[in-house]
Amino acid sequence: MTATAGVEPTALQDVSPPATRSGRWLAVGLANLVVVVALSLATWYLLADPTTSPWSFYPLPFNAALFWAILFVVFIGFNCEFAGFDKLAQPMRGIAILASTAVFAVAVTWLLGSGLGSIYPDFAGSREGGLGYFAGALFVLFGFATWVMVVLNWQHWPWTALKLTQPLVGLCEIAFVAVPTLALYFVFGLPSVSLTATHSLMTVDTVLGWFYSMVVAVILTGQTLDNWPWRMFGGGGRTALAATVGNVVLGTAIYFAMLPLARILIGSTAPAEIGGVINQFPAQIGVCWAFWMIFWANGFGNRFGPAVRAVLTFALAIGTFLFYYRFAAEHILHEPSVAAGISGNALGFVDWLVLWTLIYVVGFGSLGLRRWSPA
Incomplete structure (x- = not known):
C-alpha cells in the first residue's frame, strides 16, 4: 500500500520496481497487469472454470477458499507487515507467502465445511449449492473492513x-479486532444465511452490498486518498474514531449511490429478473473499484494525486464491471448467465485478480520486472 502522510511506510508500501519510481511507471504497471491477468486466467482454468477445470469447485468452495486466502494475506501483509517472511530473499519469500496462503485457505475452508459443519449444519459443505462454505466465508467480508481499516486508517494505533x-x-490487531468482527458477523452475517434463524436484520444480498461498500470506503480513504479526510482529526485515537464512524457513513452513501448505478449498468430488463439480488450489486461494482485501487497503488506506484487516482480507478472499475458482466464472464471464464445480457459473479474472478495482485506484485515483489530498473 502507499504511504500515508506523516507515517512510515509499511511492508506493503512502495513495493513497485525501481523503474516505477524513475519514470517508466506505465510500462512496469502494464507489465504487472499482464502477469497478474495471465496468472489469474491460468489458475482459473485449472481450479474454477466450469468447463475446463477437472474439479467441480465453482462457485463453491472455490470462492470460500478465495476469501480466506485474501484474509490471510491481510493478516500477514497488512497487519503483520510480512514479519518473518521479510527475512527471506526472493523468490523464496514469494513462494513462502503463496504456499502458506494456500494451506491456510484450504485448511480453514475444509475445517469449517467438514469439521464445524458436522456439528452445526449452517456450515456444512453438503448444503445445497455449497451454501455452508459461503456461510463460513461470509465472516471474511467483515474482516476486510475491520482488519484493513486498523492498518490503512488507524495506522496501527494504538499498538505503535x-x-x-x-x-x-499485527498479532495484537488480529486478536483484538477479532472481537468486533465476530460481533458484526453474528449480528448481520450469519443470520442472513442460517438454516435456523427466524429473523435476520437484512438479506444476505443487502449484507454483501452494504458491508462491501464500507470496504470500498476504507480502501478509498485509507489508500487512494492518503487517509483523507480522517488524518485531519489529528492522529491517534481521534483519527481512529473519525475513520470508524466516517467509513460507516461513507460506505452507506456509496451503497445507496451504487444501487441506481448498477441498475443502469446491467440494463433495463436484468434488474427485474434478479429481484432482490440487485442489493448485492454495489459489492459487484465495489470489488472492481477495490481491485483497481489496490492494483494502482502497488502495480503502478500510486501515480498522480489522490483526487485523480480516485476518479481514474473508479472509471477503470466501471469499464471492468461492464467488460466482465457483458463479455468476459460468459465468453472467457465460462460462467453461467445471471440474467438477460449478464453472466458471472465479480466477487469471484475479480477477487481472484485481487489475490494474485497481492501475491505477485506484493508478495513476489513483481519478480522478473526489477531488471527494468535503470542502471
Missing part, C-alpha cells in the same frame, strides 16, 4: 503508540 514492534503489533 505503545512502542510495540512487529509481529506483536
Whole structure:
C-alpha cells in the first residue's frame, strides 16, 4: 500500500520496481497487469472454470477458499507487515507467502465445511449449492473492513503508540479486532444465511452490498486518498474514531449511490429478473473499484494525486464491471448467465485478480520486472 502522510511506510508500501519510481511507471504497471491477468486466467482454468477445470469447485468452495486466502494475506501483509517472511530473499519469500496462503485457505475452508459443519449444519459443505462454505466465508467480508481499516486508517494505533514492534503489533490487531468482527458477523452475517434463524436484520444480498461498500470506503480513504479526510482529526485515537464512524457513513452513501448505478449498468430488463439480488450489486461494482485501487497503488506506484487516482480507478472499475458482466464472464471464464445480457459473479474472478495482485506484485515483489530498473 502507499504511504500515508506523516507515517512510515509499511511492508506493503512502495513495493513497485525501481523503474516505477524513475519514470517508466506505465510500462512496469502494464507489465504487472499482464502477469497478474495471465496468472489469474491460468489458475482459473485449472481450479474454477466450469468447463475446463477437472474439479467441480465453482462457485463453491472455490470462492470460500478465495476469501480466506485474501484474509490471510491481510493478516500477514497488512497487519503483520510480512514479519518473518521479510527475512527471506526472493523468490523464496514469494513462494513462502503463496504456499502458506494456500494451506491456510484450504485448511480453514475444509475445517469449517467438514469439521464445524458436522456439528452445526449452517456450515456444512453438503448444503445445497455449497451454501455452508459461503456461510463460513461470509465472516471474511467483515474482516476486510475491520482488519484493513486498523492498518490503512488507524495506522496501527494504538499498538505503535505503545512502542510495540512487529509481529506483536499485527498479532495484537488480529486478536483484538477479532472481537468486533465476530460481533458484526453474528449480528448481520450469519443470520442472513442460517438454516435456523427466524429473523435476520437484512438479506444476505443487502449484507454483501452494504458491508462491501464500507470496504470500498476504507480502501478509498485509507489508500487512494492518503487517509483523507480522517488524518485531519489529528492522529491517534481521534483519527481512529473519525475513520470508524466516517467509513460507516461513507460506505452507506456509496451503497445507496451504487444501487441506481448498477441498475443502469446491467440494463433495463436484468434488474427485474434478479429481484432482490440487485442489493448485492454495489459489492459487484465495489470489488472492481477495490481491485483497481489496490492494483494502482502497488502495480503502478500510486501515480498522480489522490483526487485523480480516485476518479481514474473508479472509471477503470466501471469499464471492468461492464467488460466482465457483458463479455468476459460468459465468453472467457465460462460462467453461467445471471440474467438477460449478464453472466458471472465479480466477487469471484475479480477477487481472484485481487489475490494474485497481492501475491505477485506484493508478495513476489513483481519478480522478473526489477531488471527494468535503470542502471
